[in-house]
Amino acid sequence: MTTLVPIAVSPLRQRLIDEMDIRRFGRETQRNYIRDVGRFATFLGRSPDTATAEDVRRFQIEQGELDVPAPTMNAIVSALRFFFTQTLDRPDLARKLVRIRHERKLPVVLSRDEVARLLDATTCLKHQAALSVAYGAGLRAAEVAALKVRDIDSERMLLRVERGKGGRYRNAMLPTGLLALLREWWRVGRRERVLHVDGWLFPGQHYLKPLSTRQLHRIVVEASVAAGIGKRVGPHTLRHCFATHLLEDGIDVRIIQTLLGHAKLETTAYYTQVATRVLRNVTSPFERLATTAAEGRVPKG
Template structure:
C-alpha cells in the first residue's frame, strides 16, 4: 500500500534579506532528508526549510516535489503576495509615479491638511497605484477590488478603509477625473466600539509604578488634561501657564486651539521635571535637544507600566483620555464642558462617555439578583 503523501505549506517570505520559498510540514525523516539533499537550506530561528527564489522558480519547486509531497501554494499565489514583498513602498514606485505622487502631495498641502493626513493619503494612494492593473482605467470596481485584495487580507481597520476612500476622492479631483464616488456607498460603516476605561485606583497605580520622571509626567498630563498623544508631544514650553494652571493646546485635531487645566497635585511633579530635564523647546523632548518625543516611545513605556501595575485591559495613551472624560462625567461635570475640554467639534462624539460611566449602570438591578432576593424573602416568610 502506497504511503500517504505529506502536505507542505509553501509561503513567500523575506529571510536574511532574501526572498525565499519557505516550506512548513510535520516532521517526517525521509522528507527532511529529501529537502536536505535537494539543496534546501535549514533555518533554525524560523524552524523551516527554504529555497531562495533566485535559485528556483515556483514551477521548478512543484516539479521537484510532485512525487514526494502535496504542495499547498495558495499563500504564494494570492495576488497581493505576487508583488515584490521584499521592497518598500517607495522602492516599488517608478520615477514617473514618484513624481506624480509628489505633485499629489503638493496638491493636498494646498488644501491645508495636517502632516499626518498628508502622509496617510499619499501612502494609501501609492498602494493603489502599485497594485492597480495599468491597462485598466480607474473606476469604482477597481477601487473596491483594491480594498478586497489589500485591506481585507491585511485585516486593516475600518478607519484605514474609510481613509482610503476619502484619499481616492481627493485623488480623483487631483487628476480631473470625471468619475465621482459616493463616500457613504463605498466606505464601510464606522465601528461603534465603546472605549476601555481605567478605574480611579488603576490610574493611581499606573502613575505610582512609573518610576521614570519624564514617563510619569507624560502619563499624568495625558490623564489630568485629557490630551491626545499628538497634542502632548506638540506642547511647547511657551504653552505652559503655571500661574493660571493651564496648558494651551495649539492646532489640536481639526486645527482647533483650546485651553485645558493642569491638576494641582501634579504641579510639584512638573516643577521637578522641568528643573531636572530643562527642556529647551518642547515640554517633552526626546534624546536630541529641542526635538519632539516619539509617540512610539510613549506607547512602549505605557505598556511596560501597565504590566507592572497588573492592568490586563487593552491600554493605549488614548485610554487615559477616555478615562479622564468618563471620570469627569461620573463626578457630575456637564457634558458641554467635557466637549470643550476634549476639543470635540460635535456633542455626539462626547456622548459616547455616557455609555461607559459606571454609576448609571450600577443603579440597574440585575434580574438574577432580583430572583435570588425574591427567593430569600420567600424562604423567610415560610
C-alpha cells in the same frame, strides 16, 4: 566622507503634502494619508492620478476580500477622499468611495486607582509627566508629543494645543497638581540640559526632536505591566479615562466635548456607556414601584 543625497519627492506627492500643510494637518495624519494613498497606488501599479471609477471600485472589493478591518478601510477612504478632492480636484472619484458601517467597541477605561498605579509605575519623571498630561488634560498621544514648553499658560491654567486633530487649535485644562509636576520636570530637564524655553516639552532621544507616539505607547504598556494592570491599554486609554471620570463626576457632556476637542457631541456622549458611576446613580423605575404601591395603600381620610 559620504555625501547624503536627499530623497526625491514626486510632484504629485508634494502636492498632497502641500494641501495637508495648508490645512495644518498633524504629522501623524499626514503620515497616514501618504501611506494609504501609497497603498492605493501599489494596487493600481501606476500613478494614482490616472485612477478611474472602476479602479476605485475594484480596490474596495479587493480590500474586502483581504478582510481589511472596517476602521482601517474607513481610514483609507478618508485619505483617498482628501486626495481625490483636494489634490486631484476629482470629486467624482471621491463619491465612489464607500465607508463601512461597523459596531464601535466600548473603550477600555481604568479606575482612578488603576490610573494612579500606572502613573506611579513609570520609570522616570519625564514619562510620568507625559502620561499625566494625557490623563490630566485629556490629550491625544500626538498632541502630547507636539507640546512645547511655551504651550504651558500657567497664568490662565491652560495648555495650548496648537495642532489637534484636523489641524484645529484649542485650549486644554491644566490642573494645579499637573502644573506642579510639569514645573518639577522643568527643573530636572533644565539640569539635564534637555529642556529649553523654545523647545519640546517632552523631547525624544535628542532634545531637538519630540518624543514619538510610538515611544509613548511603549511607555504606557510597560507601566501598565509594572503596575499589574491586566487590561490592554495605550496612550488613548488615558484620554478615555479623562472623559469618563469627568462624566462620572457630573461634568456636563458639552463641556467635556470642548475639552476633548470633539467636533460632534455624539462622539463625546459615547462615554456615557462606560461611565459606571453615572449608571449606578440612576434609579430604575422598578425601584419606584414599591413606593407607588405603598402610597396607594395609605388609607384616605
